[in-house]
Structures are given as C-alpha cells and as structure tokens.
Amino acid sequence: MSGSGKESFDADELGTYYIYLQDENCSETKKLRVKAPPKPPCKAYGDLDDDGYVSKKDVELLVKYIYGFVTLTEEQKRRADVNADGTIDWEDAKLLEQFVLGEIDTFPVCELIVLTSDSPFFVQVEDPDGVLTEEDEWWYSNRSRGDASPRIIMRVRGSSLKFTIKQGRGWNALTVEGSSDLESWEMLYEEEPIEGGGEWVEEKEVVVDIENYDFVRFTLTDGDQTNEWLRLSKRMFVRDKQPLPLCEWLPSSITSMDIAELVLAFNGIKDLGFVVLRKDIEGVAKLYKGEEFDCGW
Known part of the structure; x- marks a missing residue:
C-alpha cells in the first residue's frame, strides 16, 4: 500500500507478525502478536461453535441467535447460558464479550453450585x-x-x-x-x-x-x-471455586487399594489430609465399577 489509507489482512496462524512502514523520511517496523482466544473456563461454556475456544465468533453467533437469525442446538443453548439464569439473552452476550476481551476470567455458571x-x-x-x-x-x-x-x-x-x-x-x-x-x-x-x-x-x-x-x-x-x-x-x-479435596485426591485409575485407603481415613486410622465422608467411599466405589460419580468439579 502506498499513500494514506487502510489495509487489512487475515492472520490465519498464531504467532508474531511484523509490519514494515516506510516513507521518504523514515521507516518503522511494528510488531503484532496474534494469540489464541481463551479456552472455556469450565465445561465448554461459551464455546458455541465447538472449536475449543471462546472467541468473537461465539459472540457473533449468540447475537444472531438473540435476534432470531439462527437457531442453536440444545447443547449450544446450554453453553450459551453463562450466567446460569435459565434464559439466553443480552446478559449472556455481554459476559461472552467481556471474557473474550479479558475483562473477566470466568462465568457465573462456573461458580454455581446447587x-x-x-x-x-x-x-x-x-x-x-x-x-x-x-x-x-x-x-x-x-x-x-x-x-x-x-x-x-x-x-x-x-x-x-x-x-x-x-x-x-x-x-x-x-x-x-x-x-x-x-x-x-x-x-x-x-x-x-x-x-x-x-x-x-x-x-x-x-x-x-x-x-x-x-x-x-x-x-x-x-x-x-x-x-x-x-x-x-x-x-x-x-x-474462586476450587475442587473439593476428594477431586484432587482421585487417581486416574481407581483400584481396590484406593477404596481401602478411604475406608481407613473414614475410620480415623489413616490421614489423607482431608475429611472423608461415607458418600466419598460409595462414590469412588462406583468409579471402580465403571459407573459415573460427580466429585463436585
């Protein structure tokens, strides 16, 4: 480009771009760093297009849905309700935009417990x-x-x-x-x-x-x-919700010895560094049998 005006380009890859500017009197190099959008803070919330990130594209998709221009699947609706009020509206769009811009680092839904x-x-x-x-x-x-x-x-x-x-x-x-x-x-x-x-x-x-x-x-x-x-x-x-101690303790693969350790801790014979409840033992036993168990994270 020569003279005054505007120019744009697509930064298709992440990394650092260098823009060289020159006129008859001087020259200058500008450095532009392109980084990935933030990832969902929890359970894919905000990632409406399922690309693994919360980006401007997700905000635009949600705005189109609010205006009635597009429809969303049930899973997309779940991910869009980031303030956990059961309604998908401009409040959710505002939170998405704030997250993309780095003004907030999580969504209310990630802090919700029932x-x-x-x-x-x-x-x-x-x-x-x-x-x-x-x-x-x-x-x-x-x-x-x-x-x-x-x-x-x-x-x-x-x-x-x-x-x-x-x-x-x-x-x-x-x-x-x-x-x-x-x-x-x-x-x-x-x-x-x-x-x-x-x-x-x-x-x-x-x-x-x-x-x-x-x-x-x-x-x-x-x-x-x-x-x-x-x-x-x-x-x-x-x-600033943190995992419950049991969630942090859980090994990637449950064995009978892990259940035995919980039983010993429950009866005060062994110290695992946290209070073990009966429901913890029952839940980890479900994991051992291949069933589902929610440890709170």
Missing part, C-alpha cells in the same frame, strides 16, 4: 424435630414452638459464598459457621431477627467469606407462628 441432598457439596442435615423441607429451589424451615432449629452442612472451597434467604413476616434468624474438620466451628455470619419494628425484607442476598474453610454450616431459626418461616436458596455461587 445444594440438593444428592449434591457432592451436601454433607448432612441436622433436623431432630423434622421441621425442614427440601423444595425445588429452597430449603424450607417452618418450626412450631419448642422445635429445634434445623442445620444444613455443606462442603465447599473458595473465597466467598453467595446465597439468598427468603423469610416470612415475623421472627427469623440465620447463622453461618465455617469449619475445616467438622468438629470446631467459627462464626462467619449472623442474621439477627428484626425486633422493635425494624425494616422487614422478604428476600435478601448474603455474601460470606469462606476462605480457609472446607465446611459451612447453616442454622435456620424461624419463629413459632405460621407466618414466620425461613428459606435458604439451593442455588449458591462460590467465588
């Missing part, structure tokens, strides 16, 4: 009076006078945990504690009951610092009346 009773993050419920109910989206406590407050224990690793509580009018309280061994607990958050005509909020989002803890315990204390109840959301988001 605390169902069959989830790898679920440990146990302590509910001697049977006042806790597992609903589709919530854990629901509805006590009568004199009933014990139910507790839910989960295991999770990350820097912070975000969840939602929903409460009926009246007297409600919530405590959140952290532990590394399921024996000693430290208070992380306390939601005091509203007294003296204070402001009542039906639904509230809570963020708790969980760094350096492997277990979190929720204690739900609702009032004694029918309009006093408390719900804890099953959908929670873990910032």
Whole structure:
C-alpha cells in the first residue's frame, strides 16, 4: 500500500507478525502478536461453535441467535447460558464479550453450585424435630414452638459464598459457621431477627467469606407462628471455586487399594489430609465399577 489509507489482512496462524512502514523520511517496523482466544473456563461454556475456544465468533453467533437469525442446538443453548439464569439473552452476550476481551476470567455458571441432598457439596442435615423441607429451589424451615432449629452442612472451597434467604413476616434468624474438620466451628455470619419494628425484607442476598474453610454450616431459626418461616436458596455461587479435596485426591485409575485407603481415613486410622465422608467411599466405589460419580468439579 502506498499513500494514506487502510489495509487489512487475515492472520490465519498464531504467532508474531511484523509490519514494515516506510516513507521518504523514515521507516518503522511494528510488531503484532496474534494469540489464541481463551479456552472455556469450565465445561465448554461459551464455546458455541465447538472449536475449543471462546472467541468473537461465539459472540457473533449468540447475537444472531438473540435476534432470531439462527437457531442453536440444545447443547449450544446450554453453553450459551453463562450466567446460569435459565434464559439466553443480552446478559449472556455481554459476559461472552467481556471474557473474550479479558475483562473477566470466568462465568457465573462456573461458580454455581446447587445444594440438593444428592449434591457432592451436601454433607448432612441436622433436623431432630423434622421441621425442614427440601423444595425445588429452597430449603424450607417452618418450626412450631419448642422445635429445634434445623442445620444444613455443606462442603465447599473458595473465597466467598453467595446465597439468598427468603423469610416470612415475623421472627427469623440465620447463622453461618465455617469449619475445616467438622468438629470446631467459627462464626462467619449472623442474621439477627428484626425486633422493635425494624425494616422487614422478604428476600435478601448474603455474601460470606469462606476462605480457609472446607465446611459451612447453616442454622435456620424461624419463629413459632405460621407466618414466620425461613428459606435458604439451593442455588449458591462460590467465588474462586476450587475442587473439593476428594477431586484432587482421585487417581486416574481407581483400584481396590484406593477404596481401602478411604475406608481407613473414614475410620480415623489413616490421614489423607482431608475429611472423608461415607458418600466419598460409595462414590469412588462406583468409579471402580465403571459407573459415573460427580466429585463436585
């Protein structure tokens, strides 16, 4: 190209390109580095065209879908819902673009956990009076006078945990504690009951610092009346989510000796560096038999 104007070229290969500029007075060489787009942060989310990367092409494909110009397969729709709200819209497109530009390094869906009773993050419920109910989206406590407050224990690793509580009018309280061994607990958050005509909020989002803890315990204390109840959301988001210790421990090929080690650790005879639950032994036994098991990562 000579004179002024614009010129473009396709950088078909990754690497460094050198552009040589010269006029009658001087010359200059510009260096342009072309690198691969980022890979999906988890489970192929954002990679709509299935090329192994999250790129501008994925953003363009999603925008075309939102406008109704193209259709997506069910798998593409799963990968496109990067904010995990069940809807594919401009919020997802914005997150895709931010990820491609390097403004964010993960998607909300990668930080999502769903605390169902069959989830790898679920440990146990302590509910001697049977006042806790597992609903589709919530854990629901509805006590009568004199009933014990139910507790839910989960295991999770990350820097912070975000969840939602929903409460009926009246007297409600919530405590959140952290532990590394399921024996000693430290208070992380306390939601005091509203007294003296204070402001009542039906639904509230809570963020708790969980760094350096492997277990979190929720204690739900609702009032004694029918309009006093408390719900804890099953959908929670873990910032800087890390694999559970079992996931890190799992060998590439499971043997009977691995299961034996877990049994010894479960009974306190051997130390594997983390708390082993019965469900861990059962899950690894499934892997040994060739069945599927989700360790939480």
